[in-house]
Amino acid sequence: METILNFIQNNLEMFYVVILSIFLGIEVISKVPSVLHTPLMSGANAIHGVIVIGAILVMGNAADDNYLAITLGMIAVIVGTLNVVGGFVVTDRMLEMFKKKKKPVVQKENQPAK
Amino acid sequence: METNILSVCYLVGSVSFIVGLKMLAHPDTARKGNLVSAAGMLIAIVATLILSQSAGKHLHNYGYIATGLVVGGVIGTIAARKVKMTAMPEMVSIFNGMGGLCAALISVVEFGRLTEGYPVLHLLIIVAGLFIGSVSFAGSMIAYAKLSGKMKDVTFAGQHIFNFVILVAVLVLGGLLVGGCFATPALIFYIVVALSFLYGVMFVLPIGGADMPVVISLLNSCTGVAAACAGFLYNNPVMLTGGILVGSAGAILTVLMCKAMNRSLKNVLIGSFGKSKVASAPGKQGAYKEVSASDAAMILAYAHKIIIVPGYGLAVAQAQHTCHELEKLLIDRGADVKYAIHPVAGRMPGHMNVLLAEADVSYDLLLEIDPSNEQFPTTDVVLILGANDVVNPSAENDPTSSIYGMKVLEVWKAKMVIVNKRSMRPGYAGIENPLFSEPNTSMLFGDAKEVLQQLITEIKTL
Numbered sequence: 001m002e003t004i005l006n007f008i009q010n011n012l013e014m015f016y017v018v019i020l021s022i023f024l025g026i027e028v029i030s031k032v033p034s035v036l037h038t039p040l041m042s043g044a045n046a047i048h049g050v051i052v053i054g055a056i057l058v059m060g061n062a063a064d065d066n067y068l069a070i071t072l073g074m075i076a077v078i079v080g081t082l083n084v085v086g087g088f089v090v091t092d093r094m095l096e097m098f099k100k101k102k103k104p105v106v107q108k109e110n111q112p113a114k
Numbered sequence: 115m116e117t118n119i120l121s122v123c124y125l126v127g128s129v130s131f132i133v134g135l136k137m138l139a140h141p142d143t144a145r146k147g148n149l150v151s152a153a154g155m156l157i158a159i160v161a162t163l164i165l166s167q168s169a170g171k172h173l174h175n176y177g178y179i180a181t182g183l184v185v186g187g188v189i190g191t192i193a194a195r196k197v198k199m200t201a202m203p204e205m206v207s208i209f210n211g212m213g214g215l216c217a218a219l220i221s222v223v224e225f226g227r228l229t230e231g232y233p234v235l236h237l238l239i240i241v242a243g244l245f246i247g248s249v250s251f252a253g254s255m256i257a258y259a260k261l262s263g264k265m266k267d268v269t270f271a272g273q274h275i276f277n278f279v280i281l282v283a284v285l286v287l288g289g290l291l292v293g294g295c296f297a298t299p300a301l302i303f304y305i306v307v308a309l310s311f312l313y314g315v316m317f318v319l320p321i322g323g324a325d326m327p328v329v330i331s332l333l334n335s336c337t338g339v340a341a342a343c344a345g346f347l348y349n350n351p352v353m354l355t356g357g358i359l360v361g362s363a364g365a366i367l368t369v370l371m372c373k374a375m376n377r378s379l380k381n382v383l384i385g386s387f388g389k390s391k392v393a394s395a396p397g398k399q400g401a402y403k404e405v406s407a408s409d410a411a412m413i414l415a416y417a418h419k420i421i422i423v424p425g426y427g428l429a430v431a432q433a434q435h436t437c438h439e440l441e442k443l444l445i446d447r448g449a450d451v452k453y454a455i456h457p458v459a460g461r462m463p464g465h466m467n468v469l470l471a472e473a474d475v476s477y478d479l480l481l482e483i484d485p486s487n488e489q490f491p492t493t494d495v496v497l498i499l500g501a502n503d504v505v506n507p508s509a510e511n512d513p514t515s516s517i518y519g520m521k522v523l524e525v526w527k528a529k530m531v532i533v534n535k536r537s538m539r540p541g542y543a544g545i546e547n548p549l550f551s552e553p554n555t556s557m558l559f560g561d562a563k564e565v566l567q568q569l570i571t572e573i574k575t576l
Contacts, residue, residue, distance in 0.1 A: 003235070007235050011346075014349075017354055021354075022361070022362040024362070025135075025360070025366065028132070028359075029139060029370075030366055030370075032139040033141065034463050034482065035467040035480075036138070037370070037463035037464040038467075039138065039144060039464065039468070040138050040367065040464075041334055042202075043135065043138045045213070045360075047131050047134070047151055047356050048213050048334070048341045048357055048360040049212075050341055051213055051216045051341040051344055052159065052186075053350060054216070054344035054345075054350070055216055056159070057173070057350075058219075058224070060175060060176075068226065072222060072223050074182050076220055077179055079213075079216045083209050083210070085186065085190035085194070086189075086209045089195060090194040090206065091148045092145065093194065093195070096145065097468060097471040
């Protein structure tokens with residue numbers, strides 16, 4: 001019990017960030033038109049590729065002779081980058097198609113907002 | 115100083131994710147939103163490379179890191195550029211799996227680095243990241259195999275119990291491991307790794323193809339949580355916010371998708387399509403009548419109000435451009451032409467909109483499900499192109515059907531329905547469609563693209 005309380009106390013900012021982020025995520029997504037579900041899923045998919053930073057840290061802090069850590073870290077960096085780059089490029093490609101026919105949408109979407 | 119700059123960069127990164135996601139949720143800012151998040155990601159990664167320090171030292175092994183970044187970046191770009199629009203769901207699933215694998219690998223390496231006297235909660239986060247990441251990776255790979263048709267649904271007796279036992283075993287072993295109850299934690303750790311992978315596979319295996327978008331969205335959310343675990347581990351705010359944001363956004367998106375299909379998440383995960391398929395499949399297909407392309411062209415050419423219902427068959431045939439051509443031709447002849455888009459038309463919510471947008475179809479011609487259903491009773495002809503389950507009346511009137519309760523397009527209320535399919539084979543959910551034997555339904559067999567081309571040629575000669 002005390003460990004948990006201490007942990008919360010020591011990481012109070014983290015807890016705030018987590019809880020606020022949860023509400024933020026819900027708030028941001030809840031009004032999205034179903035048209036955008038696929039690009040949005042793909043975009044969110046690219047964002048969790050931020051895990052690649054963890055992979056970089058693993059590699060960057062591994063001792064030079066720790067070949068297991070370096071090998072695994074290397075794979076982690078590759079697949080993490082794949083997630084980030086692939087995710088953003090695919091999302092961009094999907095959204096590029098919307099752009100051509102955007103004009104009628106711009107008017108339609110903007111009116112209720114303003 | 116350098117650490118301060120790093121913190122600012124992470125702050126910029128986190129904010130750009132939030133702003134980017136917000137912009138992605140609106141059609142007119144979506145593309146920019148994606149670029150904003152990408153820019154934030156770039157800043158965060160570059161800042162980590164240059165500025166990150168641990169115990170007063172900069173990162174090392176730059177050569178390996180750079181190689182990894184380049185290899186991943188090149189493969190990712192090529193794969194994302196080459197993939198066909200119809201194969202998009204598979205691609206998203208693969209990229210998601212890669213993120214999960216990354217999280218799992220980080221946990222494995224971090225576990226190897228643990229020394230005596232580590233905090234228990236540190237280990238808890240490592241094990242949690244490992245479990246979630248592995249499930250997400252293994253599950254995404256199975257989802258990919260299913261979506262690309264490389265694998266069929268697998269169900270066997272007692273599957274749910276088996277899965278439940280694995281899940282409990284993972285959680286118990288993981289819990290005991292964190293509690294420090296074993297003399298050889300490494301061995302148990304690797305058993306947990308193996309069981310997590312197994313659970314990921316077994317969890318997706320029985321779920322039917324039609325429910326796959328929901329599963330991918332759920333796994334997407336899971337990978338987000340795994341990224342957040344790693345953020346906790348390294349006390350890294352950008353990973354934490356990014357991960358949690360995707361975790362919660364993905365969860366909401368999953369619920370929205372379930373709502374669009376009128377299925378509860380519990381039903382998707384536990385009551386798999388596979389079982390009821392056997393019950394409703396045999397002997398239901400009644401008589402149907404066929405119509406030739408020239409007759410269909412005649413009907414379309416003299417109809418006043420036409421609604422096109424595009425489905426997966428259209429996507430497979432890459433016929434969206436031809437379809438747009440037909441629509442223009444009919445509009446030029448004075449007909450009122452609209453598209454009725456079911457939320458899960460194609461294979462993911464919004465997938466069909468992407469495909470039609472690719473073909474330059476105007477946005478205001480696309481109707482969502484409720485406005486479409488209001489329009490059908492006054493519609494002369496409904497042209498169904500390769501859609502099946504989303505126009506199945508069983509969903510409304512046959513409680514034994516596996517899709518009962520799903521919201522469908524009520525095309526049968528129109529005066530006439532022309533269904534283009536390649537054959538009488540059942541659709542994605544594997545069930546028969548009584549619509550095809552309705553008296554006002556005619557079947558027009560053939561590949562969507564060829565049929566559309568025939569229709570265009572015929573209408574032009576009229």
